Amino acid sequence: MNRSITVIEIDGQAVPFDEGQTIMDAAMAAGIYIPHLCHKPGLTPHGSCKLCTVDVDGRSVSSCTMPAVNGMKVSNNTPALMEVRKSITQMLFVEGNHLCPSCEKTGDCTLQAVAYHLGMLDGHYPQFYPKRAVDASHPEILLDRDRCILCALCVRAGREVDGKEIFAITGRGIDATLSIHSESGLLGDSDLSVDDLAAHICPVGAILIKDEGYEVPIGRRTFDLHCIAEPGLEPVILRKGDHTDA
Amino acid sequence: MGVESSNDVQGADHLLHRLYEIQLKYGYISKEVMLCLSKELQLPITQVEGVVDFYSFFYRTPRGRYHLLFSHCTSCGDLSLMQRCCEVVGISAGETRSDGLVSIDSTSCIGMCDQGPALLINQLPIVNLDDARIDQLVLLMEQQTPICDWPSDWFTVQEKVCRAGLLLHDTLEVGAGLRAALRQGREALLQSITDSGLRGRGGAGFSAGMKWRFCREAVGEAHYVICNADEGEPGTFKDRMLLREHADTLFEGMTIGGYVIGAEKGFLYLRGEYRYLLSHLQQCLVMRRQQGLLGSSILGEAFNFDIEIVVGAGAYICGEESALIESLEQKRGVPRVRPPFPVTSGYLGQPTIVNNVETLVAATHIALHGGAWFAAHGTASSKGSKILSISGDCARPGVYEYDFGLTIAQMLEDCGATDTQAVQIGGPSGRLIAAKSFDRTIAFDDLATGGSMMIYGGQRNMLNVVQNFAHFFAHESCGFCTPCRVGTQLMKNGVDKIATGHGTAYDMDELKRLSSMVKRRSHCGLGQTAPNPILNAMESFPEAFIGVLTHHEYEPYFDLDRSLNEARRLTGRDDAEAHLS
Numbered sequence: 001m002n003r004s005i006t007v008i009e010i011d012g013q014a015v016p017f018d019e020g021q022t023i024m025d026a027a028m029a030a031g032i033y034i035p036h037l038c039h040k041p042g043l044t045p046h047g048s049c050k051l052c053t054v055d056v057d058g059r060s061v062s063s064c065t066m067p068a069v070n071g072m073k074v075s076n077n078t079p080a081l082m083e084v085r086k087s088i089t090q091m092l093f094v095e096g097n098h099l100c101p102s103c104e105k106t107g108d109c110t111l112q113a114v115a116y117h118l119g120m121l122d123g124h125y126p127q128f129y130p131k132r133a134v135d136a137s138h139p140e141i142l143l144d145r146d147r148c149i150l151c152a153l154c155v156r157a158g159r160e161v162d163g164k165e166i167f168a169i170t171g172r173g174i175d176a177t178l179s180i181h182s183e184s185g186l187l188g189d190s191d192l193s194v195d196d197l198a199a200h201i202c203p204v205g206a207i208l209i210k211d212e213g214y215e216v217p218i219g220r221r222t223f224d225l226h227c228i229a230e231p232g233l234e235p236v237i238l239r240k241g242d243h244t245d246a
Numbered sequence: 247m248g249v250e251s252s253n254d255v256q257g258a259d260h261l262l263h264r265l266y267e268i269q270l271k272y273g274y275i276s277k278e279v280m281l282c283l284s285k286e287l288q289l290p291i292t293q294v295e296g297v298v299d300f301y302s303f304f305y306r307t308p309r310g311r312y313h314l315l316f317s318h319c320t321s322c323g324d325l326s327l328m329q330r331c332c333e334v335v336g337i338s339a340g341e342t343r344s345d346g347l348v349s350i351d352s353t354s355c356i357g358m359c360d361q362g363p364a365l366l367i368n369q370l371p372i373v374n375l376d377d378a379r380i381d382q383l384v385l386l387m388e389q390q391t392p393i394c395d396w397p398s399d400w401f402t403v404q405e406k407v408c409r410a411g412l413l414l415h416d417t418l419e420v421g422a423g424l425r426a427a428l429r430q431g432r433e434a435l436l437q438s439i440t441d442s443g444l445r446g447r448g449g450a451g452f453s454a455g456m457k458w459r460f461c462r463e464a465v466g467e468a469h470y471v472i473c474n475a476d477e478g479e480p481g482t483f484k485d486r487m488l489l490r491e492h493a494d495t496l497f498e499g500m501t502i503g504g505y506v507i508g509a510e511k512g513f514l515y516l517r518g519e520y521r522y523l524l525s526h527l528q529q530c531l532v533m534r535r536q537q538g539l540l541g542s543s544i545l546g547e548a549f550n551f552d553i554e555i556v557v558g559a560g561a562y563i564c565g566e567e568s569a570l571i572e573s574l575e576q577k578r579g580v581p582r583v584r585p586p587f588p589v590t591s592g593y594l595g596q597p598t599i600v601n602n603v604e605t606l607v608a609a610t611h612i613a614l615h616g617g618a619w620f621a622a623h624g625t626a627s628s629k630g631s632k633i634l635s636i637s638g639d640c641a642r643p644g645v646y647e648y649d650f651g652l653t654i655a656q657m658l659e660d661c662g663a664t665d666t667q668a669v670q671i672g673g674p675s676g677r678l679i680a681a682k683s684f685d686r687t688i689a690f691d692d693l694a695t696g697g698s699m700m701i702y703g704g705q706r707n708m709l710n711v712v713q714n715f716a717h718f719f720a721h722e723s724c725g726f727c728t729p730c731r732v733g734t735q736l737m738k739n740g741v742d743k744i745a746t747g748h749g750t751a752y753d754m755d756e757l758k759r760l761s762s763m764v765k766r767r768s769h770c771g772l773g774q775t776a777p778n779p780i781l782n783a784m785e786s787f788p789e790a791f792i793g794v795l796t797h798h799e800y801e802p803y804f805d806l807d808r809s810l811n812e813a814r815r816l817t818g819r820d821d822a823e824a825h826l827s
């Protein structure tokens with residue numbers, strides 16, 4: 001059987017894809033960066049952060065969930081879309097409590113890196129200053145909800161890779177929050193182990209490994225050495241604190 | 247996928263129903279009870295907690311033995327009555343009195359918009375509220391009179407069909423539509439539904455014939471029919487009337503849908519606010535089973551079908567079809583990623599049709615009278631009739647049925663609306679139009695609508711209307727996607743800032759930019775329509791905003807005096823010295 005070649009166009013560049021791939025899959029395979037926060041290859045796409053928003057034939061779609069269709073014309077790196085993504089990033093900053101200078105994740109934080117990439121200079125919108133609970137009950141892992149962006153990566157990593165029910169998003173609207181699957185509701189009473197992907201996948205400083213604090217000095221952290229738009233960066237972000245390529 | 251359960255649970259054991267019983271019995275749902283329930287139903291504790299915290303009618307802290315929820319709708323809401331009630335009872339909104347007798351709060355529109363100001367007391371509606379009735383009901387509460395001994399007329403929701411058209415003109419003989427359907431056979435029937443030009447009445451207007459065909463052709467272990475009776479759009483109550491007066495025709499429509507797509511099971515998803523209709527609906531189902539119109543071998547044919555009712559618990563988003571399906575599956579009502587669409591992957595991942603109450607009622611009529619009969623009415627793009635819920639500033643609020651194509655002006659004349667400033671077509675998520683557009687028509691290619699018509703007379707402050715809607719959407723956003731979760735809050739804050747006299751021209755520009763972004767970039771229809779009232783009002787009623795702007799170039803959000811509110815409350819002071827300005 002003759003396999004016909006299927007192609008989409010991203011900002012005028014022809015990008016081949018296989019049946020079943022999303023726009024994001026095709027873009028990543030071609031080394032094209034579409035900003036994203038709630039997406040990691042290998043986990044079921046979520047489609048919630050909306051950072052990966054692109055325009056397809058004038059329609060707004062999430063590239064991490066939209067299947068590629070032959071002949072699609074995708075706009076990605078346009079000033080208008082960069083502006084939209086900057087606004088969305090600012091929204092994520094103001095709804096939580098992100099004090100980057102005092103955050104252990106600084107320099108390794110994807111939210112921060114995306115913000116720099118998009119030229120974000122301030123939160124723009126008024127801060128919400130929410131009151132959210134910190135959970136330090138686990139001997140090796142810290143959960144600081146102030147920085148949680150509700151991307152559900154930890155939820156999916158637990159279920160799909162670690163095979164455990166650990167995290168879930170509960171609540172509604174602006175009161176949506178990250179909850180723990182344990183009788184006490186505390187992380188220390190959950191099944192989470194420091195070897196789980198769920199303990200390491202957080203793109204921000206909401207889930208931190210306790211005894212790794214400041215192991216890598218500022219200036220030598222992931223985004224001190226790499227640009228977020230660099231192709232093939234995903235494994236590096238996950239290997240935080242262990243930059244063999246540095 | 248982990249232990250997240252999506253078992254096909256029956257009736258009483260549905261998580262929403264179990265939680266309702268617990269809420270009713272204890273006045274709240276404690277962590278201990280949630281743990282027990284999660285073990286018993288074998289659902290993760292996070293799923294149980296997630297559901298409790300998602301739906302407005304479940305509480306983690308005790309509510310009063312009399313729990314009052316005043317509708318916060320521009321048609322069936324009057325918060326000054328709530329204020330009065332709070333004062334007499336001696337609590338603030340959102341609180342439970344220390345003796346545990348009463349709690350009072352406001353809630354999104356409860357669908358009583360043609361019945362005067364209304365509230366829910368322990369999930370039962372009381373309509374036609376006024377000061378006197380408030381005083382009387384406070385007395386009855388203080389005397390601890392059981393609600394069943396209260397004046398029964400307070401609870402009587404009188405269905406007012408002010409204008410009957412194609413569908414409401416006659417009540418069909420029970421079983422007639424279904425018999426006609428089975429006589430025609432699946433293919434001919436589907437053709438007739440398609441030929442009728444019937445489009446969804448829930449708002450989106452997708453062709454019913456096409457939806458049924460896609461679903462019928464989709465491969466799956468089972469197919470499902472869902473009737474969307476969530477009717478959460480403020481200002482809509484025509485489904486309430488249909489559920490009360492035409493339940494048989496509706497259930498028949500669901501059964502016909504099941505016959506066409508090859509389903510054996512149907513669900514009616516009833517909004518929690520309409521729980522008072524549940525016993526009537528259930529009786530109707532029992533009768534239909536006795537008459538051989540539901541169950542196995544329906545009317546002697548090799549066709550089995552039954553219907554179950556699931557009752558929601560206060561979440562507008564559950565009217566969105568994929569969120570509704572999540573809710574049926576005992577989860578938080580978060581809209582799914584599309585594609586896939588419910589017709590191929592709906593309830594339990596199986597092919598499912600979701601249709602509005604009115605769409606299914608129309609299907610029964612079409613089965614009986616034929617597609618051509620239906621298509622002979624209406625306009626080229628919009629066949630048949632539309633049932634409207636008309637409320638607000640008019641002499642005769644109620645249900646009106648018209649052939650598509652009528653003008654707003656005609657509608658206003660018929661319901662006795664004079665001096666009309668604006669009409670909110672299709673509820674807050676629809677379109678706000680001003681007098682200069684009253685010659686426009688109700689049709690899919692002009693003013694498409696699910697049927698909510700909220701009328702605003704000349705005396706109304708349109709900015710307050712917009713503010714009400716902004717609060718509604720911020721309260722109802724499911725929180726899944728960033729633009730809507732954060733954006734609806736920012737829009738609410740922005741409108742509040744302007745409405746309280748602290749807005750500047752810059753704030754107006756900002757609000758506009760934000761609104762356009764949320765509208766275009768949100769995940770589902772809620773976020774995509776939430777900015778409509780703001781954008782429409784800025785266009786049609788700019789003076790409502792501009793008139794209250796301060797003249798400063800910039801005015802911060804932070805308000806020093808307001809930030810002292812808590813200190814004043816704690817110290818019990820409210821004198822001039824305790825204020826900054």
Ligand SMILES: Cc1cc2nc3c(=O)[nH]c(=O)nc-3n(C[C@H](O)[C@H](O)[C@H](O)COP(=O)(O)O)c2cc1C
Pocket residue numbers: 445446447448449450451452474475476477478479562563564565566567568600601602603605606770771772
């Ligand atoms: C936020 C939101 C709320 C909705 N609420 C309802 C509702 O209460 N009733 C309804 O029939 N459709 C509602 N819809 C539309 C449904 O998603 C769906 O389109 C409809 O039920 C399909 O039925 P129809 O084709 O018969 O109109 C809502 C959509 C959104 C986005």
Ligand code: SF4
Pocket residue numbers: 147148149150151152153154155167178201202203204206207
């Ligand atoms: S804790 Fe981290 S990974 Fe989990 S939802 Fe929050 S931001 Fe995402």
Ligand code: SF4
Pocket residue numbers: 563580581722723724725726727728730731768769770771772773774
């Ligand atoms: S648009 Fe709003 S309601 Fe819809 S998914 Fe996003 S947050 Fe939820």
Ligand code: FES
Pocket residue numbers: 035036037038039046047048049050051052053062063064065
């Ligand atoms: S990366 Fe696509 S929505 Fe978050």
Ligand code: FES
Pocket residue numbers: 098099100103104105106107109110111112147204205206
């Ligand atoms: S630096 Fe991003 S969350 Fe801490």
